[in-house]
Amino acid sequence: MTDGPFVRNSRLLGLFTEIVQGPEGTRRAVEAAGRAIAAEARCTLAILADKLTIRSGSADELLQSALASADRLMELGAIEDDLSELWSRRREGDLGDDAFEASLQQIVMRLEAWPQSWSRGPY
Secondary structure, three states, X not given: OOOOOOEOOEHHHHHXXXXXXXXXXXXXXXXXXXXXXXXXXXXXXXXXXXXXXXXXXXXXXXXXXXXXXXXXXXXXXXXXXXXXXXXXHXXXXXXXXHHHHHHHHHHHHHHHHOHHHOOOXXX
């Protein structure tokens, strides 16, 4: 986890801000962090849209929808944890530029794909 304050209560935004502002950031890493900041905004919008969706259906259908939403949020948390671990390893000097950038790109791609895979049932 980042040592500094969260940006707007977002751990992801705080970490990406550190990557952009830190001396360890390369041009490619800063570009990837910029893409990730936009992707995180889309994730937030997907979460808000889901929260504002009025659902109807049987108790079982509503329970399944709630469990699916919880699973998706856990996936987003896993992306956040992976980024935190990657950034920690980078700051400690355990990763060179190429390895850091490649891993960061993978995390960014996962973050960019997350909103599209949000499961919205017919409820």
